[in-house]
Amino acid sequence: GQQVMQIPQYQHVQEGEDFTTYCNSSTTLSNIQWYKQRPGGHPVFLIQLVKSGEVKKQKRLTFQFGEAKKNSSLHITATQTTDVGTYFCAGQEAAGNKLTFGGGTRVLVKP
Amino acid sequence: DAGITQSPRHKVTETGTPVTLRCHQTENHRYMYWYRQDPGHGLRLIHYSYGVKDTDKGEVSDGYSVSRSKTEDFLLTLESATSSQTSVYFCAISAGTKIYEQYFGPGTRLTVT
Numbered sequence: 001g002q003q004v005m006q007i008p009q010y011q012h013v014q015e016g017e018d019f020t021t022y023c024n025s026s027t028t029l030s031n032i033q034w035y036k037q038r039p040g041g042h043p044v045f046l047i048q049l050v051k052s053g054e055v056k057k058q059k060r061l062t063f064q065f066g067e068a069k070k071n072s073s074l075h076i077t078a079t080q081t082t083d084v085g086t087y088f089c090a091g092q093e094a095a096g097n098k099l100t101f102g103g104g105t106r107v108l109v110k111p
Numbered sequence: 112d113a114g115i116t117q118s119p120r121h122k123v124t125e126t127g128t129p130v131t132l133r134c135h136q137t138e139n140h141r142y143m144y145w146y147r148q149d150p151g152h153g154l155r156l157i158h159y160s161y162g163v164k165d166t167d168k169g170e171v172s173d174g175y176s177v178s179r180s181k182t183e184d185f186l187l188t189l190e191s192a193t194s195s196q197t198s199v200y201f202c203a204i205s206a207g208t209k210i211y212e213q214y215f216g217p218g219t220r221l222t223v224t
Binding site for chain 2: 001009031041042043044045050090097098100102103104
């Protein structure tokens with residue numbers, strides 16, 4: 001079945017620095033979604049990418065969908081303590097109606 | 112936040128007992144999902160529903176059953192709980208599948224002793 005892998009599993013970031021988390025699918029995706037889960041909370045939808053090579057920005061967050069629609073990345077600039085949490089990517093195959101979630105990247109920010 | 116509630120929010124039960132978790136939505140969304148979340152595994156789909164009485168299995172469905180008799184309610188049942196089913200369970204809803212995001216409930220923390 002479809003597999004979605006995320007790296008790194010953990011990311012310790014100094015406040016103010018940038019970092020990137022990566023998501024790779026074993027199959028070609030119809031679309032990819034990103035979610036954020038704060039400690040003790042539930043996943044919250046951030047964004048969806050549909051087109052090959054698509055880039056979307058939300059303030060300090062930049063999301064990219066690969067040309068082959070098998071990978072994606074999330075880049076955060078000038079990390080803040082409010083960025084703490086776990087970021088999940090979730091991919092959907094063209095023929096399917098389910099999302100497959102990656103294992104998540106847990107982000108810890110050092111002030 | 113979307114109108115999704117889960118009950119109970121916390122439960123401790125013994126091995127071999129049946130357990131039912133409830134997800135209730137007020138959004139009238141067609142699709143409902145049950146996930147479990149374990150460290151290092153992200154969110155794994157247990158079962159989902161695409162309408163009243165219409166359900167299908169996810170990737171980790173063994174040991175679980177579901178029912179949806181009304182649009183607003185989706186029940187997850189562990190017929191005979193095992194320690195491996197200790198987890199945090201999230202319910203999610205969506206208006207559709209392609210291009211539709213999922214909204215998650217607050218979660219239920221289940222401990223099987």
